[in-house]
Amino acid sequence: MRVPITKSSVSLVFLFAIVGVWVACAPVPTATPVSSPTIVRPASPIATRSPTAQTVPLPTATTLPTITPTSSPIIPPTPPRLSDLAQDKSVFLKGLIKAEQATLDRLAGATVYAIDVQIADDLLSLKGQQHVRYTNREGKSLNAIYFQLFPNAAGGKSTLSAISVDGQSVDPVYEFKESAARIPLPTPLHSGKQVIIQMDFQVQVAQKMEINYGLFGYFEGVLVLDEFYPVIPVYDQTGWNVQYPPPNADTSFFDASFYIVRVTAPEKLIVAASGTRVNQQREGNQQVLTFAAGPARDFYFAASERFTAVGDTIGETTINSYAFAERKEGAQTALRVAKDAVKIYNARLGEYPYTELDVVSTPMLALGIEYPGIIGITLREYDPNEKISGLPSQVYLESTVAHEVVHQWFYNVVGNDQIDEPWLDESLAQYVTGLYYLDTYGETGAQTYRNNGWAARWDRLNRAKIPIGLPAATYKANEYSPIVYGRGPFFIQALAEKMGQATFDRFLREYYQSHKWGIGTSAAFKQLAERNCQCDLTAMFDEWVYRK
Numbered sequence: 024m025r026v027p028i029t030k031s032s033v034s035l036v037f038l039f040a041i042v043g044v045w046v047a048c049a050p051v052p053t054a055t056p057v058s059s060p061t062i063v064r065p066a067s068p069i070a071t072r073s074p075t076a077q078t079v080p081l082p083t084a085t086t087l088p089t090i091t092p093t094s095s096p097i098i099p100p101t102p103p104r105l106s107d108l109a110q111d112k113s114v115f116l117k118g119l120i121k122a123e124q125a126t127l128d129r130l131a132g133a134t135v136y137a138i139d140v141q142i143a144d145d146l147l148s149l150k151g152q153q154h155v156r157y158t159n160r161e162g163k164s165l166n167a168i169y170f171q172l173f174p175n176a177a178g179g180k181s182t183l184s185a186i187s188v189d190g191q192s193v194d195p196v197y198e199f200k201e202s203a204a205r206i207p208l209p210t211p212l213h214s215g216k217q218v219i220i221q222m223d224f225q226v227q228v229a230q231k232m233e234i235n236y237g238l239f240g241y242f243e244g245v246l247v248l249d250e251f252y253p254v255i256p257v258y259d260q261t262g263w264n265v266q267y268p269p270p271n272a273d274t275s276f277f278d279a280s281f282y283i284v285r286v287t288a289p290e291k292l293i294v295a296a297s298g299t300r301v302n303q304q305r306e307g308n309q310q311v312l313t314f315a316a317g318p319a320r321d322f323y324f325a326a327s328e329r330f331t332a333v334g335d336t337i338g339e340t341t342i343n344s345y346a347f348a349e350r351k352e353g354a355q356t357a358l359r360v361a362k363d364a365v366k367i368y369n370a371r372l373g374e375y376p377y378t379e380l381d382v383v384s385t386p387m388l389a390l391g392i393e394y395p396g397i398i399g400i401t402l403r404e405y406d407p408n409e410k411i412s413g414l415p416s417q418v419y420l421e422s423t424v425a426h427e428v429v430h431q432w433f434y435n436v437v438g439n440d441q442i443d444e445p446w447l448d449e450s451l452a453q454y455v456t457g458l459y460y461l462d463t464y465g466e467t468g469a470q471t472y473r474n475n476g477w478a479a480r481w482d483r484l485n486r487a488k489i490p491i492g493l494p495a496a497t498y499k500a501n502e503y504s505p506i507v508y509g510r511g512p513f514f515i516q517a518l519a520e521k522m523g524q525a526t527f528d529r530f531l532r533e534y535y536q537s538h539k540w541g542i543g544t545s546a547a548f549k550q551l552a553e554r555n556c557q558c559d560l561t562a563m564f565d566e567w568v569y570r571k
């Protein structure tokens with residue numbers, strides 16, 4: 024993303040168009056000029072495209088079971104500890120399609136977060152207790168583990184207390200303007216060994232959208248919680264990937280992990296979250312919801328009393344689309360696009376791994392944002408009377424949903440360093456969105472999308488041949504979107520032409536399968552492409568990706 028934001032991959036593509044309008048005093052953006060009259064429009068009216076959509080039953084006060092009183096008046100029932108639930112990986116089976124369930128055995132050493140979070144009645148603060156099981160998979164001993172505190176860079180505040188390592192109290196060292204805490208380990212953690220880190224955290228949520236683009240805070244009756252918990256960054260051959268969140272681009276880079284999260288919240292809140300709800304109870308005027316998510320790069324949830332939802336299924340996956348009640352038509356459109364996108368990407372890339380995908384409309388300055396198993400879309404796109412950069416909001420709603428859904432494949436299942444190699448998920452997401460339009464509307468529709476979504480952005484820099492593969496912070500603010508989102512997909516398209524489309528398609532499926540729940544790099548991407556085409560792509564990568 025950009026500015027002092029905290030999240031992983033917002034659609035900067037769209038974001039910069041928005042920023043031009045909403046944040047900066049920039050001239051009216053020309054990214055998608057009104058002079059492009061060939062807008063992609065559905066072949067049939069949007070509202071009629073989801074005839075099978077069903078209203079999803081949502082938790083309400085009347086459907087929540089009350090806690091069963093114990094037969095003993097003296098000893099209250101002891102709920103299973105979250106950390107014990109997480110230890111037994113079977114709790115994650117419900118969230119994975121059958122073909123993906125063997126993953127649980129393959130990722131035995133992945134980090135497990137057990138998080139208990141209580142939301143204050145005014146929705147402006149959180150209290151949390153976190154139990155993290157971390158296994159050193161790095162091939163060398165570690166003397167400390169970092170936790171990133173994104174609220175401290177996003178207009179809120181995160182404070183830690185009661186930190187312990189295997190039961191031994193430790194003091195953190197705050198770094199990077201308190202956006203990270205270095206937790207010293209009392210004894211070195213050798214390769215292959217585990218450690219339990221526990222801590223309490225308190226969070227004040229932001230109330231000013233401009234600081235975080237509306238991804239973290241309480242806005243217009245919607246609580247959005249982008250990286251609210253202390254989270255461990257990736258450790259690789261360069262050491263810990265930790266820094267103050269850079270401006271302009273996405274800022275998260277996490278290993279695939281397991282999350283079990285218990286949310287205690289006012290009972291009227293409708294909560295949309297990563298993963299699958301595995302338990303719900305009512306305690307007084309509070310609801311207690313437990314979610315299991317994993318493998319997943321991150322855990323996110325949004326909550327509002329104003330949400331309603333519609334849902335549909337494709338294969339083993341249920342798709343839920345949340346929006347304010349008065350925006351139900353937009354929710355239906357988002358549901359239809361998400362369903363079509365999952366179907367298309369399942370066929371082209373490999374199967375979506377989860378049994379649930381949520382689309383949630385929230386007030387944000389960005390147009391969209393992806394998280395594991397859930398994507399956020401700005402509610403402006405749900406307003407039929409709204410125009411964005413001169414185009415009807417429905418046009419943006421379709422392209423934003425199609426783009427963010429791609430990130431379930433590239434960003435979540437296949438991770439990448441979004442700070443240093445953002446093109447790997449963003450340029451790919453733009454290219455694959457073009458495939459959504461191709462499969463949905465044919466070549467004419469795809470060409471219109473490419474004109475509006477890619478060319479118009481790159482044209483803003485007069486098609487400057489700035490490399491697409493630079494670290495996000497290297498780009499000037501006006502370069503990032505035109506190059507990574509505009510020029511980037513043209514490189515992927517040129518690569519497909521050079522390799523031959525069938526070979527490229529096979530390569531992309533293999534990239535997805537071979538890097539599942541791991542991390543892709545530019546070098547690995549190139550190497551695998553070359554193996555598939557039996558050709559040397561060095562000159563092409565130099566021309567588009569690397570050369571200054």
Ligand SMILES: [Zn+2]
Binds near residue numbers: 034426427430449
């Ligand atoms: Zn994106």
